Amino acid sequence: MTAITVIGTGNMGQAIAGIAAQAGANVQILARDLEKAGTTAASIKATAGVVGDAISGEIVVLALPYPALAEIASTYGDQLANKVVVDITNPVDFATFDGLVVPADSSAAAELAALVPAAKIVKAFNTNFASTLVAGEFAGEPTVVQLAGDDEAAKKLLADVIVAAGLKVADAGALKRARELEALGYLQMVLAVREQIGWTGGFAVRA
Structure with a gap:
């Protein structure tokens, strides 16, 4: 049985923890x-702790x-070595909401990979709003989680885990594709902030 640690209890953290539990993970x-x-x-029915506790x-x-x-990379350092570390962030400039704060040829995921080089970084969930993860479906189809990473096994x-919970996956390829995923996530947020779509909406991916 797969063991998953979710750091964070916001809407996304709760939604992803729910997916993991639904898939039968510890x-x-x-x-x-x-x-x-x-x-x-x-x-x-998960276990709880505080940031700084050992990762299981x-x-x-x-x-x-x-x-x-x-901060998390600094706190856990070597504990993240050889683990699959999932970055869900969109590095948005929330002061202006006018762009991403990472260099044009980089991404939040790439920066994380540089901070914890022994970890297996996967970009995922950043193009999904929490509501579509909780619902498990969007636009009449199972919710699709787009991901990217350099380690195929990771x-x-x-x-x-995602598929076991009834959702679908679209693999965008190498970790360098995280830049495009972050741009897509940012655009989706912009549309929601401008009330062009709801926070229960977003981009649908269909095979």
Whole structure:
């Protein structure tokens, strides 16, 4: 049985933890606030702890804002070696909401890979709103999670969990495709902020 650690208890963290539990994984929830971690964990029969506690999952989902990635990399360091580390962030400039804050030839996922080079980084979930993950379907079809990464086995391990929960996966290829996924995630957020779509909407991917 796959073991998954989700760091973060926001809407995305709760949604992804729910997917992991639905897939039959052993789930650990870590947050800065133990009470919040406990509340999320209780709803899916997971274990709870605080950031800084030992990681139990072979897959570690960083369900956190982009600025927190460096802190987590520093906190856990070698503990992330050889683990599948999932970056869900969209590195948006929230002060202006006018673009991404990473260089044009880079991505949040690439920066994370540089911080924890022994980890197997996978970009995923950043093009999904939490509501579509919770619902498990969008536009009449199973919700599709787009992902990218350089380690094929790492992507398959994560994909197997997603599929076991009844969702679908679209593999965009190497980790360098994270840049395009982050741009797509940002555009989707812009449309929602401008009220062109709802936060229950987004881009549908169909095979």
